[in-house]
Amino acid sequence: MTKLYKPDSSFITINLTATAAAILSLALVGLILYVLIKGLSYFTLYPTVNVQITDKYGDKHLHYAQLYHSDKIAEQHVISIYQQNIKKNQQLSVHKANIVYKPIIHPIWTLNLTNGSHIFASQLALHSASLSPEPVQRYSSATYSILRDEIYQLKTASRQLTSELIPLNQELAELVQRGFSIDSAEYQDLYNQIIRLMNQQQHLDEQRDDIKIFYQRADGSTAQIPLYQVDYLVNTNELSWLERMSVSALKIWYFISDDPKQSNSAGGVFPALFGTLLLVFLMTVLVMPLGVLTALYLHEYAPDNYFTIILRTIITNLAGIPAIVYGVFGLGLFVYVMGTSIDQWFYPETLPSPTFGSPGLLWAALTMALLTLPVVIVSTEEGLRQVPESLKNGAMALGATKYEMIRKIVIPIASPSIVTGGILAIARAAGEVAPLLLVGAVMSAPVLPIDNEFPYIHLERQFMHLGVLVFDGVFHSQTSISASSMMFATCLLLILIVLVLNSMASWLRYRLKQQYDWQ
Amino acid sequence: MKLFSRKKTALKKLTSEDIAVNIESLSVELNKKVVLNNISMRIPAYSITSIIGQSGCGKSTLLNSMNRMNELITDHKTTGHIWIGKRDINHKRENVARLRTKVGMVFQQPNPFPMTIYENVAFGLVLQRQFSRRQIDDAVEKALINAGLWDEVRDRLHESAMILSGGQQQRLMIARALALKPQILLLDEPTSALDPLATLFIEELMQSLKQHTTIVMVTHNMQQAARISDYTAFIHKGELIEYADSDNLFTQPKHKQTEDYITGRYG
Numbered sequence: 210m211t212k213l214y215k216p217d218s219s220f221i222t223i224n225l226t227a228t229a230a231a232i233l234s235l236a237l238v239g240l241i242l243y244v245l246i247k248g249l250s251y252f253t254l255y256p257t258v259n260v261q262i263t264d265k266y267g268d269k270h271l272h273y274a275q276l277y278h279s280d281k282i283a284e285q286h287v288i289s290i291y292q293q294n295i296k297k298n299q300q301l302s303v304h305k306a307n308i309v310y311k312p313i314i315h316p317i318w319t320l321n322l323t324n325g326s327h328i329f330a331s332q333l334a335l336h337s338a339s340l341s342p343e344p345v346q347r348y349s350s351a352t353y354s355i356l357r358d359e360i361y362q363l364k365t366a367s368r369q370l371t372s373e374l375i376p377l378n379q380e381l382a383e384l385v386q387r388g389f390s391i392d393s394a395e396y397q398d399l400y401n402q403i404i405r406l407m408n409q410q411q412h413l414d415e416q417r418d419d420i421k422i423f424y425q426r427a428d429g430s431t432a433q434i435p436l437y438q439v440d441y442l443v444n445t446n447e448l449s450w451l452e453r454m455s456v457s458a459l460k461i462w463y464f465i466s467d468d469p470k471q472s473n474s475a476g477g478v479f480p481a482l483f484g485t486l487l488l489v490f491l492m493t494v495l496v497m498p499l500g501v502l503t504a505l506y507l508h509e510y511a512p513d514n515y516f517t518i519i520l521r522t523i524i525t526n527l528a529g530i531p532a533i534v535y536g537v538f539g540l541g542l543f544v545y546v547m548g549t550s551i552d553q554w555f556y557p558e559t560l561p562s563p564t565f566g567s568p569g570l571l572w573a574a575l576t577m578a579l580l581t582l583p584v585v586i587v588s589t590e591e592g593l594r595q596v597p598e599s600l601k602n603g604a605m606a607l608g609a610t611k612y613e614m615i616r617k618i619v620i621p622i623a624s625p626s627i628v629t630g631g632i633l634a635i636a637r638a639a640g641e642v643a644p645l646l647l648v649g650a651v652m653s654a655p656v657l658p659i660d661n662e663f664p665y666i667h668l669e670r671q672f673m674h675l676g677v678l679v680f681d682g683v684f685h686s687q688t689s690i691s692a693s694s695m696m697f698a699t700c701l702l703l704i705l706i707v708l709v710l711n712s713m714a715s716w717l718r719y720r721l722k723q724q725y726d727w728q
Numbered sequence: 729m730k731l732f733s734r735k736k737t738a739l740k741k742l743t744s745e746d747i748a749v750n751i752e753s754l755s756v757e758l759n760k761k762v763v764l765n766n767i768s769m770r771i772p773a774y775s776i777t778s779i780i781g782q783s784g785c786g787k788s789t790l791l792n793s794m795n796r797m798n799e800l801i802t803d804h805k806t807t808g809h810i811w812i813g814k815r816d817i818n819h820k821r822e823n824v825a826r827l828r829t830k831v832g833m834v835f836q837q838p839n840p841f842p843m844t845i846y847e848n849v850a851f852g853l854v855l856q857r858q859f860s861r862r863q864i865d866d867a868v869e870k871a872l873i874n875a876g877l878w879d880e881v882r883d884r885l886h887e888s889a890m891i892l893s894g895g896q897q898q899r900l901m902i903a904r905a906l907a908l909k910p911q912i913l914l915l916d917e918p919t920s921a922l923d924p925l926a927t928l929f930i931e932e933l934m935q936s937l938k939q940h941t942t943i944v945m946v947t948h949n950m951q952q953a954a955r956i957s958d959y960t961a962f963i964h965k966g967e968l969i970e971y972a973d974s975d976n977l978f979t980q981p982k983h984k985q986t987e988d989y990i991t992g993r994y995g
Binding site for chain 2: 512513597599600601602603604605606607608609610613617618621622724725726
């Protein structure tokens with residue numbers, strides 16, 4: 210018997226396509242959720258505990274510690290303790306047989322130090338010569354804030370002295386250059402002045418160091434550190450819900466505004482955030498005019514011949530070249546050739562130490578611009594193709610020259626596509642790491658590319674980048690939970706930046722589309 | 729009812745002062761194909777001249793030659809002369825942008841720019857960079873009044889031109905061309921995309937415009953040509969077959985081809 214009809218197989222197609230879409234959305238949601246959960250754990254407050262740990266020799270140690278997993282029946286308990294001798298936190302994974310939780314008699318405070326470590330301690334006491342009636346008092350928030358004010362004033366005074374010292378030192382150097390001998394009266398005057406100021410500053414620093422905080426460890430021994438080394442202190446066990454939230458918010462603020470500490474495994478990411486945004490900004494400034502002009506030439510002016518077709522094909526295929534190749538190219542051309550030439554022409558006095566002849570922000574921005582150029586060109590040309598011929602002819606018929614026609618009609622109508630090209634370029638540049646490692650991004654940069662020293666923007670400097678920080682974080686994340694969560698928090702920030710930049714650009718594209726809708 | 733008044737002076741009796749455009753042996757090649765072959769015609773000033781003919785016979789190319797819009801096609805070649813006033817516009821030193829302000833053009837499909845109504849009309853004036861804001865305001869108002877659109881758009885000059893209807897948009901296109909005070913207005917099938925009422929509007933408008941402008945129009949609609957144009961030219965396969973005042977051409981065509989075309993015997 211012959212089949213008279215073909216069975217409808219749409220059931221299968223629908224299921225196949227829907228499954229593919231479902232898997233994709235699961236993967237996307239999973240990615241975001243994973244990074245979100247892991248990253249936000251950097252800002253959560255863990256409880257502090259009083260534990261007794263038996264080490265492999267059978268010795269018993271008492272510790273105040275931070276407990277990462279509140280699940281007390283788990284096989285392995287992960288805690289973080291403060292090691293006095295190395296002045297760092299250490300993460301321990303202890304078998305449940307070797308750990309005993311003791312009752313907490315005195316509240317355990319977490320002292321967050323400026324170097325990124327946390328001290329867990331109880332029985333806090335504050336010491337300062339200025340305190341009355343007695344120099345050592347039990348911790349109270351009122352006394353604490355008084356001492357904080359004192360430290361702030363001392364620091365401000367010290368900074369004031371530093372700013373006075375800098376010009377005096379320069380003057381001294383000039384005197385020596387002009388040939389004044391060390392015995393001359395002018396030199397001695399200035400020298401004594403400097404010594405006097407330096408003594409003052411040292412006195413201030415001693416006063417600052419003298420304001421201390423005493424604390425007791427779990428084994429009953431006491432210790433002390435200068436109070437200025439403590440960022441903030443918090444008793445995590447006794448906080449209300451609202452207080453926990455505000456401490457977390459504080460942690461987020463520190464994360465965004467602070468420098469990385471302990472070789473990028475603690476602290477904040479401000480230099481990397483700053484570097485990333487500056488790089489993306491510079492890259493956009495470089496790539497947009499170049500890309501748009503190239504696309505305009507290709508679409509509006511280029512003759513319709515084989516050369517144009519080949520050029521267009523090359524540009525389209527450039528987008529597929531691996532990013533590391535661009536990095537090598539940038540290093541070879543920009544840094545070694547262009548940078549070295551610039552040094553020879555403009556900075557011969559500092560040679561052989563390079564100024565522009567080493568990897569730096571400018572070369573990184575140029576390399577990224579090169580990397581994203583094809584994206585911008587292709588996207589812009591797509592937009593130019595959408596400009597209706599009738600509008601172009603209409604403008605020409607009203608006495609516009611070709612330039613005027615392009616500026617007044619073509620570019621406004623193609624602007625949403627141009628902005629789309631910008632979005633794609635930004636998204637690509639913000640996340641790219643490999644070429645940056647070659648042409649200027651470093652794990653740790655001592656100074657920002659922008660500061661208050663002339664000429665204020667130092668494009669030759671190396672810089673930090675969020676992606677590079679994540680790359681660096683991978684090597685720490687194996688050993689410590691806090692370092693790993695910092696890496697994920699950095700990832701989260703990177704995603705957030707790309708998201709914010711993209712939505713800004715999308716909003717702009719929407720506005721332009723509304724304004725120049727020709728249909 | 730006599731809707732339209734017409735000039736009936738025979739072409740041969742026109743003196744050179746009455747001629748707005750004098751085309752002398754014009755030939756045009758586009759994309760290596762001869763589109764117009766040795767055309768000579770004199771277009772009288774302050775009148776409406778229609779160009780009729782089959783699709784692809786070169787009507788639009790002839791129209792485009794008068795403000796050199798053919799040059800927008802990459803592969804083009806023009807020989808012969810077109811005299812407007814004392815100038816040969818095909819001369820290589822002619823300022824094309826300036827020429828196009830003197831010879832305005834309206835296309836088949838309304839093509840308003842994605843801007844406000846005001847900006848659309850002021851577009852050509854702003855490009856010239858020699859008028860003050862007040863002069864432009866006045867010129868825009870005058871152009872819109874001349875195009876019969878002022879009463880409809882006076883309250884929404886600064887709204888997008890896209891909200892206008894098709895007929896209004898086409899009148900806006902005419903206003904846009906008129907704002908530059910052109911001597912000659914070229915209309916390329918201006919009413920073919922419009923409904924009958926809008927068409928009537930445009931036709932009335934053309935009648936009033938011819939007081940101070942020379943109008944050259946390409947049309948497919950022979951009734952329209954017969955109705956409103958003073959003179960009509962029939963073009964067939966790139967050749968000017970017959971050119972006369974409309975009454976004569978439509979009632980007593982001298983050529984067989986013309987007769988076949990106007991009586992509808994051509995396919």
